[in-house]
Amino acid sequence: xxxxxxxASVLELRDVSKSFxxxxxxxxxxxxxxxxxxxxxxxxxxxxxxxxxxVVAGVHRRDSGTFExxxxxxxxxxxxxxxxxxxxxxxxxxxxxxxxxxxxxxFMGRQVLARGRRIDRAAMYAEAERLFxxxxxxxxPRRPAxxxxxxxxxxxxxxxxxxxxxxxxxxxxxxxxxxGVEVDRLFAVARSLRDEGRALVFISHRxxxxxxxxxxxxxxxxxxxxxxxxxxxxxxxxxxxxxxGREVDELFPKVAAEIxxxxxxxxxxxxxxxxxxxxxxxxAGEIVGLAGLVGAGRSEVARAVFGVDSYDSGSVSxxxxxxxxxxxxxxxxxxxxxxxxDRRKQGLVIDSSVTRNVAGVxxxxxxKAGLLTTSMENRAAGPWAGRLEVKxxxxxxxxxxxxxxxxxxxxIAKWLATDPTLLIIDEPTRGIDVGTKAEVHRxxxxxxGQGLAxxxxxxxxxxxxxxxDRVVVLCEGRVTxxxxxxxxxxxxxxxxxxxxxxxxx
Amino acid sequence: MSHTDxxxxxxxxxxxxxxxALLVEPSRLSPTRRALxxxxxxxxxxxxxVLVAVVVLATTKNNGxxxxxxxxxxxxxxxxxxxxxxxxxxxxxxxxxxxxxxGSVMALTAYLTGRLFIxxxxxxIVAVLAACLLLGxxxxxxxxxxxxxxxxxxxxxxxxxxxxYRGIMLTWAGSDRINAGDxxxxxxxxxxxxxxxxxxxxxxxxxxxxxxxxxxxxxxxGRELYAIGSDPDAAVLYGLPVRRRLLAAFVLxxxxxxxxxxxxxxxxGTVSSxxxxxxxxxxxxxxxxxxxxxxxxxxxxxxxxxxAFLLVTINRALPSLGIEDFWQRAVxxxxxxxxxxxxRVLATRQARKLAESRDHS
Numbered sequence: 001x002x003x004x005x006x007x008a009s010v011l012e013l014r015d016v017s018k019s020f021x022x023x024x025x026x027x028x029x030x031x032x033x034x035x036x037x038x039x040x041x042x043x044x045x046x047x048x049x050x051x052x053x054x055v056v057a058g059v060h061r062r063d064s065g066t067f068e069x070x071x072x073x074x075x076x077x078x079x080x081x082x083x084x085x086x087x088x089x090x091x092x093x094x095x096x097x098x099x100x101x102x103x104x105x106x107f108m109g110r111q112v113l114a115r116g117r118r119i120d121r122a123a124m125y126a127e128a129e130r131l132f133x134x135x136x137x138x139x140x141p142r143r144p145a146x147x148x149x150x151x152x153x154x155x156x157x158x159x160x161x162x163x164x165x166x167x168x169x170x171x172x173x174x175x176x177x178x179x180g181v182e183v184d185r186l187f188a189v190a191r192s193l194r195d196e197g198r199a200l201v202f203i204s205h206r207x208x209x210x211x212x213x214x215x216x217x218x219x220x221x222x223x224x225x226x227x228x229x230x231x232x233x234x235x236x237x238x239x240x241x242x243x244x245g246r247e248v249d250e251l252f253p254k255v256a257a258e259i260x261x262x263x264x265x266x267x268x269x270x271x272x273x274x275x276x277x278x279x280x281x282x283x284a285g286e287i288v289g290l291a292g293l294v295g296a297g298r299s300e301v302a303r304a305v306f307g308v309d310s311y312d313s314g315s316v317s318x319x320x321x322x323x324x325x326x327x328x329x330x331x332x333x334x335x336x337x338x339x340x341x342d343r344r345k346q347g348l349v350i351d352s353s354v355t356r357n358v359a360g361v362x363x364x365x366x367x368k369a370g371l372l373t374t375s376m377e378n379r380a381a382g383p384w385a386g387r388l389e390v391k392x393x394x395x396x397x398x399x400x401x402x403x404x405x406x407x408x409x410x411x412i413a414k415w416l417a418t419d420p421t422l423l424i425i426d427e428p429t430r431g432i433d434v435g436t437k438a439e440v441h442r443x444x445x446x447x448x449g450q451g452l453a454x455x456x457x458x459x460x461x462x463x464x465x466x467x468x469d470r471v472v473v474l475c476e477g478r479v480t481x482x483x484x485x486x487x488x489x490x491x492x493x494x495x496x497x498x499x500x501x502x503x504x505x
Numbered sequence: 506m507s508h509t510d511x512x513x514x515x516x517x518x519x520x521x522x523x524x525x526a527l528l529v530e531p532s533r534l535s536p537t538r539r540a541l542x543x544x545x546x547x548x549x550x551x552x553x554x555v556l557v558a559v560v561v562l563a564t565t566k567n568n569g570x571x572x573x574x575x576x577x578x579x580x581x582x583x584x585x586x587x588x589x590x591x592x593x594x595x596x597x598x599x600x601x602x603x604x605x606x607x608g609s610v611m612a613l614t615a616y617l618t619g620r621l622f623i624x625x626x627x628x629x630i631v632a633v634l635a636a637c638l639l640l641g642x643x644x645x646x647x648x649x650x651x652x653x654x655x656x657x658x659x660x661x662x663x664x665x666x667x668x669x670y671r672g673i674m675l676t677w678a679g680s681d682r683i684n685a686g687d688x689x690x691x692x693x694x695x696x697x698x699x700x701x702x703x704x705x706x707x708x709x710x711x712x713x714x715x716x717x718x719x720x721x722x723x724x725x726x727g728r729e730l731y732a733i734g735s736d737p738d739a740a741v742l743y744g745l746p747v748r749r750r751l752l753a754a755f756v757l758x759x760x761x762x763x764x765x766x767x768x769x770x771x772x773x774g775t776v777s778s779x780x781x782x783x784x785x786x787x788x789x790x791x792x793x794x795x796x797x798x799x800x801x802x803x804x805x806x807x808x809x810x811x812x813a814f815l816l817v818t819i820n821r822a823l824p825s826l827g828i829e830d831f832w833q834r835a836v837x838x839x840x841x842x843x844x845x846x847x848x849r850v851l852a853t854r855q856a857r858k859l860a861e862s863r864d865h866s
Contacts, residue, residue: 059742078744079741079742079744080746081744091742095736095739095742095743096736096739097731097732097735097740097802098735098736098802099731099734099735099798099803100728100732100735100802108728108729108745109725109732109743109744109745110725111725111728113725117724117725118723118724119723119725119728142539144855147858
C-alpha cells in the first residue's frame with residue numbers, strides 16, 4: 001500500500017503492538033503521516049494513543065509490526081536515537097529539570113558550543129529569546145524551570161521541540177493545560193511548521209481543535225487502528241461513533257438499584273484557581289459519574305470532598321452530618337471511602353500481601369490489646385477477598401505481582417472492610433485489561449445494588465455512560481451539565497465538557 | 506533586588522513591577538549587574554564569609570593562627586586532602602547519588618603508595634601517582650557499574666564497598682605499617698614543599714578543583730550531570746547518556762580519592778590501618794555545607810571546596826578559642842543542620858516567589 005502513494009510519508013506504522021506484562025496497551029496500531037500535514041490522532045483514554053507515541057519516541061520498543069520513518073525501517077531503543085532521526089515529542093506531562101534554567105532545559109544535551117567545546121551561554125540565551133518571541137511569550141530565559149505553571153512548562157516543551165528542527169513533531173495533548181490565547185499561538189506555530197513541510201501528529205480530546213487545526217484524522221479504539229479520514233470529509237458525530245464504536249449497554253452490566261436517601265451532599269465548594277461553586281449530591285444505591293476532560297478539576301473536587309486537599313468555602317456532609325474539611329480521618333469516620341487514581345502509589349501497600357492490605361485500614365478494630373497476628377489478619381481479610389473474587393492463589397500473595405484488575409479489587413476490598421456508606425472512586429479501570437474491566441464494573445454495580453452510594457470519576461466516556469445513573473460534567477473547574485441516564489449521550493457529555501458555562505446557558 | 510537596579514531602554518514596560526521583571530519576563534538587568542547579583546545571592550559567598558569570620562575570630566585571639574609560618578601553612582595544607590575528596594563527592598551528589606567508599610579507597614591507595622616504594626625503591630613519583638589514580642578509578646568504576654546498571658541506591662552500594670575495600674586493605678596490610686623511613690625523601694618533600702608561599706599539595710588540589718569546576722560549568726557533560734540529578738526520569742526522556750555519566754562521576758570520585766591517598770602518604774609519612782576512617786562523612790558534610798543539595802541538581806564544587814576549608818579550619822580554630830572537644834563536634838553538626846535548614850528556607854522562599862510572579866503575569 002505504501003509504494004503506490006503519490007505523497008511522501010514521513011511516518012508510517014503498521015500493525016504495531018505493545019504489551020506490558022499481561023496488559024495489552026496497543027493491539028494493532030497503524031498511522032501514516034505525510035510531510036506538510038497535521039494529522040490528528042483521536043480515541044478514548046486507554047485507546048493506545050500515548051503508547052503509540054511512546055513507540056515512535058523510542059521510550060517503548062514495539063513487540064511487533066513495521067515502523068518506517070521517511071521510508072526507512074527504524075527501530076529505536078532510546079529517545080536519543082529518535083531525536084537524532086528528527087522526531088520531537090511533546091509529552092502529556094512536561095518533563096523539565098526544575099533546578100536548571102529555562103534555557104538549559106531547552107538545549108540540554110545539544111547545547112550551542114563555542115571554541116574548545118565550551119557551552120556558549122550567550123548564544124543559547126539569544127536563541128531561547130528568539131524561540132519565545134516566535135511563540136509570542138515572555139519568559140526570562142535565565143529563570144529556573146521550578147515554579148513555572150503547567151502552561152509555561154508546556155511552552156518550554158514546545159520551544160524545545162521547535163528548536164530541534166524536527167521533521168516529525170508529535171504533540172500528546174499539548175493544549176490540555178493552555179488558555180485560549182496560548183492555544184491560538186501554538187496553532188499558529190504548528191501551521192507555520194506544516195507550511196515548512198514538516199509533519200505533525202496532534203493528539204487531542206477537543207473536537208473543535210481537531211477540526212480547526214488538522215487536515216487528516218486517525219481514530220483508535222481499544223488499542224487498535226479503526227479508520228483514517230480527511231477532515232473535510234467527516235463530522236464530529238461520525239468521529240464520536242467511530243471512537244465509541246459499540247453499544248455501551250453490552251459492556252456494562254448495569255443492575256437497576258433502588259435509589260434511596262441522599263448520602264453525600266456538597267454545596268458551593270470553592271477553591272481559588274481550581275474549582276468553583278461545585279454542587280453535588282449522591283444518593284444511596286446511586287452511581288454518579290463525574291465526567292470532564294483531563295485538567296477539568298474532577299480529581300481535585302474528589303480529593304477536596306474526601307479532605308485530602310483543603311477548600312476555601314462551601315460545605316460537605318454525609319447522611320446529613322457535616323464533615324470537617326481537610327481531614328481525611330473524619331471523612332472516613334463519616335463513612336467515606338476514597339480510591340485514588342494512582343492505586344499503585346496511593347491506594348495500595350504495593351509490596352505487602354493481600355491480607356496486609358485489606359486488614360490495614362481496619363487494624364484498629366481487629367487488634368487485641370494493640371497487637372496484630374497474621375491469623376487475625378487472615379480471619380478478617382478472608383471473607384472480603386472471597387466476596388470480591390480476587391483471583392490470587394493465596395492471601396499472602398504480594399500485591400505488586402497481581403494484575404491491574406486484581407489490584408483494583410484488593411483496593412476496593414480494603415475500603416469495603418471499613419463499611420462505608422459512600423465510595424469515591426477515581427478512574428476505576430485505568431490500566432486494566434478490557435476483559436477485567438467488566439468485572440470491576442459488575443462489582444461496582446452490585447455494590448450500588450446493595451445500597452452503597454458511589455461517586456465515580458472517569459475519563460472513559462463509555463464507562464461513564466454505561467455505569468452512571470446520573471452524569472455531572474465539569475469543565476475548567478465548573479459544573480457545566482447534570483444529565484440523567486436517559487439524556488446522557490456521548491455528544492451531550494462531550495459538548496458540556498468542551499464548552500464553558502457561558503456557552504451552555 | 507530593588508527597583509533601581511532595572512534598566513529600562515523602552516518605556517512601554519514601565520508598569521512592570523520589579524519582581525515580575527526579574528522572574529517571568531526577560532530580565533533587563535545589565536550583564537555586570539546580573540553577574541554581581543548572582544555572586545551576592547550565591548551560597549558560596551555566604552559560606553565563604555563564615556570562613557572569613559572564623560579565621561578573623563581565631564586570629565584576634567591568637568595572632569599565630571594565620572600570621573605565622575606554621576599557621577599559614579596549616580591553614581592551606583590541612584584542608585587539601587579533604588578538598589580533593591569533597592570535589593569528587595560533590596560531583597557524585599550533584600547526580601543525586603553519594604559515594605561513601607572514598608575513605609576506604611584512600612586507605613588502599615595510601616598503602617599502595619608505601620608498598621610500591623618499598624618493593625621498587627627507584628620507581629618515579631609520577632608513576633606512583635598514576636598508579637594511585639588508576640586504582641582509585643578502578644574502584645570507583647566498580648561503584649559506578651553497580652549503581653548505574655544494578656539499579657540499587659548508591660547509599661547501599663557504596664556502604665557495602667566501604668567495608669569491602671577496607672577489608673581488602675586490612676587483609677593486604679595485615680599488621681604492617683608504612684613509615685617515613687620507607688619512603689624516598691623527594692616524595693616526602695612533595696608534602697612539605699611550597700611554591701610562592703603556597704604548599705604544593707594545596708596547589709595540586711586547587712588545580713583539580715579548577716578543572717572540575719570549569720568542566721561542570723562549561724561542558725555538555727557537566728551540565729548533564731546536573732540534569733540527571735535534577736530529574737533522573739526526565740534525563741532518560743531527553744535521551745541523555747545517563748549511565749555513562751553516572752559511571753564517569755563515580756570514576757572521578759574514586760580517582761580523586763586514589764590521588765588523595767598518595768598525597769596523604771606524602772603529607773604524613775605514615776600509613777596505618779586507620780587511614781581515612783570516617784573521612785567520607787566529612788567529605789559529604791563539606792559538600793552539603795558548601796551548598797550542594799543532597800537531592801542533586803544544584804550546587805558547585807567551589808562551594809564544596811570552601812566547605813572543606815571551613816570544616817578543617819573550624820576544627821583547628823575551636824581549641825584555640827578554648828572550646829571543649831564535645832562542643833567542637835556539636836558545632837560541626839550545627840553547621841550541617843544550619844546549611845540544610847537554610848537550603849529548605851531558601852528553596853521554599855524561591856518557590857513561593859516564582860509562583861507569585863506567575864499569578865501577576
